[in-house]
Amino acid sequence: MESTRDAPRVTIADVAREAGVSKGLVSFALNDRPGVSAETRARILQVAGTLGWTPSLRARSLSSKRSFALGLVIARDPEVLGSDPFFTSFIAGVETILAPEGLALVLSVVPDEPTELQTYRTLVTDGRVDGVFLSDLRRDDARIPCLAELGLPAVTLGRPDQPSPFPSVSIDDTDGVAESVRHLVELGHRRIAHVAGSPAMLHGGRRRDAFSAAMSAAGLGNGQIVETDFSIAAGADATRVLLSQPERPTAIVFASDPMAIAGIGVAQELGVSVPDQLSITGFDDIEFARYVYPALTTVGATPMVWGRTAATTLLGLIRTGSAADVELPAARLIIRGSASSPTSH
Amino acid sequence: MESTRDAPRVTIADVAREAGVSKGLVSFALNDRPGVSAETRARILQVAGTLGWTPSLRARSLSSKRSFALGLVIARDPEVLGSDPFFTSFIAGVETILAPEGLALVLSVVPDEPTELQTYRTLVTDGRVDGVFLSDLRRDDARIPCLAELGLPAVTLGRPDQPSPFPSVSIDDTDGVAESVRHLVELGHRRIAHVAGSPAMLHGGRRRDAFSAAMSAAGLGNGQIVETDFSIAAGADATRVLLSQPERPTAIVFASDPMAIAGIGVAQELGVSVPDQLSITGFDDIEFARYVYPALTTVGATPMVWGRTAATTLLGLIRTGSAADVELPAARLIIRGSASSPTSH
DNA sequence: TAGCCAACCTATACCGGTTTAGTCGCCGCC
DNA sequence: GGCGGCGACTAAACCGGTATAGGTTGGCTA
Structure with a gap:
């Protein structure tokens, strides 16, 4: 056991002494800065290596005013x-x-x-x-x-x-939302709703606008939108609201996977079969998306x-x-x- | 705008000078250490306050060899x-x-x-x-x-x-597993399986042992156990294995919620209704547990x-x-x- | 051959705290 | 009244680097 126990730390001064140069030069060599001959630099680094010197992060922080x-x-x-x-x-x-x-x-x-x-x-x-x-x-x-x-x-x-x-x-997440809407439209959906995220959050608003735009582009008006705070609970509630309407949507575009998964749960609870009676899309492609049933059609973020x-x-x-x-x-x-x-x- | 812009940092020396004491004493006062009269200590802290002095974390780190x-x-x-x-x-x-x-x-x-x-x-x-x-x-x-x-x-x-x-x-997580088994037994289950976590991980092995013990205690042998690495994918696979047996279990105790949720998904995919044809319990009580359908009976960790x-x-x-x-x-x-x-x- | 510049390197002052080895005044005690 | 001891406080070393103002050298120019 090569007891490093209580071994006093190797400092830049040790390296300097051993290499026969000044502290400053060791520092220069370390931070490969000009003003050190290639030969000396190599020697310094070599000595540092054999001595096992690691510059003290704390000392570096103090004098260089960085924190790494x-x-x-x-x-x-x-x-x-x-x-x-x-x-x-x-x-x-x-x-x-x-x-x-x-x-x-x-x-x-x-x-x-x-x-x-x-x-x-x-x-x-x-x-x-x-x-x-x-x-x-x-x-x-x-x-x-x-x-x-x-x-x-x-x-x-x-x-x-x-x-x-x-x-x-x-x-760009608007594209994915637009793609979702187009996909649903191609499948034949016309009553498509959006469970949006929080309008206070930029991505919430952006996805909502992308949804509206895609709906308009498909000639389906703005589409029904329920805003949430992105929480699972709010996603579940929103789904409940949408599904308990007299003329409920045949598809819901969710602004996030967690909300979409909660949406699947609510639908099943209400006896609305997914995807037969209700299509659902999410956003994020979280790992769960592949493992819930039915597996979630969603937009893959990275x-x-x-x-x-x-x-x-x-x-x-x-x-x-x-x-x-x-x-x-x-x-x-x-x-x-x-x-x-x-x-x- | 009280421009702190480029204002040189207030240091312990400033406080010391202003309070008419030495740097050392300020340090003592700050770390409330003995050797400072109550009166002086108060004055120092007061001066520090009005000067808005915050001791430099970096300097403190260097000299005290702590990193906070x-x-x-x-x-x-x-x-x-x-x-x-x-x-x-x-x-x-x-x-x-x-x-x-x-x-x-x-x-x-x-x-x-x-x-x-x-x-x-x-x-x-x-x-x-x-x-x-x-x-x-x-x-x-x-x-x-x-x-x-x-x-x-x-x-x-x-x-x-x-x-x-x-x-x-x-x-203690063994108790929760035992409780799960007892709960299932009370409901009338006899063929209970366990989708275990990784045996290389302590909590994986512990929960598995707790499952076996509880099964024995109920006079049901050891119960069928499938080991996994705790991943969702492995949980899904394990469920598939269990459900494709000729005499499949009527209940599965999962070692984690993510695996249990994947299990519900697999069951649904195979047309096995939960909980009618298959009861499932999890472990962790993650937020999703409340929002999948059916809501997951699980053990609540904190x-x-x-x-x-x-x-x-x-x-x-x-x-x-x-x-x-x-x-x-x-x-x-x-x-x-x-x-x-x-x-x- | 003096003059000058560049390249290389040293010495030393920082950075802003903590800590230790004293100094000083004052009290109690024999 | 001299001495020990204690509480309050100071001065200076120290933590381990970085930065900067010089000091040498040597080669090249004029």
Whole structure:
């Protein structure tokens, strides 16, 4: 047992002494900066290697005023959050970029917006992170001016509805909704309803508008729309409302998979057979979508790719001071079993 | 606009000067340590307040060799991870304790165990965290000796099957499984099967053993058991296997809700009506459990409480050097609609 | 051959806290 | 009245890096 136990940490000074150079030069070599001859640099790195030196993150943080960490603050009811696999996949994607760079992810889950803003402030005054991901964009989002004022680099997941100094990484989700509607129309549906997400959230409003537009384009008016807060419970309630009408829709386009799955549940409970009497489409393609019965026809998002791209963009912004907006490939409709031609009536 | 823009940071030296004392004394006052008269302490804190001084986390980290952060490393396929709401709730619970203390949570999602162990090492050499949560305990878990050797404080979620220097926070889940079996037996079931989790994971094996024990206790032998890796796909496959037997079970006890929900889907797909022809119980009480049809009879875990308790325990361990094991109230059966008396035949 | 610049490297002052080794005044006690 | 001891406080070292203002060298120009 090569007891590293209580072994005093190897510092930059040890490396400098051993290599016969000054601390400063070791630092230069480490951060491969000009002003070190190739030969010396190699020697320094070699000595560092044999000594097993790892620069102290803490010391580096203090003197360079960086923290080598990125932040993600999620403001949601944890119960609701749990059923949404978006973040776990997103985070996994982020990690694939951060880990090799030796960067960490600091995660906060907070109950509401005021706490969220406060969390960002603390993150900044503590210098806990070098940048943050801004997800679940809201209408007139208070976080954008807040972060801008704090001077914290950020990347928005989706394009904000207001002037924003931050690059955005977005995915076109309107196309998927339009595709869903077209698919249903082609199957022969005419009374198509939409269980929308929260209008306060950008993607909620966007998908709703895409639904309306697609309906108009098909010559079916605006289509009936029920707004929710994206929660499973609200999705279930909305479905109940739609199905208890005298002339109920033959198809429902849901703004998210969790709501769609709850919708299937409600339909079954009411004795409305899916897809025979009611076709259902979702959005996200969460893992459950493939395993409920009937398997959910839905629009496939790619949160892992999103995470990876957002991380790359944010790193670029931090390192170079600027980064371009990125538009990910549009989410596409995945046809499974929950939507079919409407039966007679 | 009181431009904090470019305002040089207020440091401990400013506070010291303003209060007419030395830096050291300010530090003492801040960390309320003896050796400061009540009067002086009050003055210092008052000055700090009016100056708006927040001690620099980075400087504190460097000199005190603490990082004011806790870590959670999750080793799972992100796809599988997504459908398990355990972690998001757990994390939310952890946050309720950390946030008020000004501590952060560093999260890592890694694909496999080697990477996981490497991540712990990096976390330690970087001094990124002051302690970690150890979840998803495995048989003969390599992480325990690894962390012990690294000298990193940790709390295990559940009791390990090996000598462990770390406190554990556990919840009795065997009771809930036993309750499920008893419930089914009382309903009149005799052919009860179990879709188990991974035997490599402690809770997988424990629930399976609890199932066997309960079956024996009911005089029903050991009961048929199919082992899985806890993934939804495996849960679906296992159900398919069970239901395609000549003499199929009239009830299945699943080791997790996601698998149980997949089980309901498979049953429906095969035209086996739930609960009439097949009763199903789950474990976890994830949010979806209430919204599928029929609503899932399951065992209610409380991940948020678990998170809160684990955080408290870990903090105690870090601050005092020792902490006692905690046993949370046992998870109880929640009766909904997915289990009923078996019909005739 | 002095002059100059570039390339390479050193010395040292930071970053902003914590911690330790004292200093000082004052009280109690023999 | 000298001494021990204690509480309050200061000065300075220290944590382990980064940044910057010089100092050498050597080659090239004028």
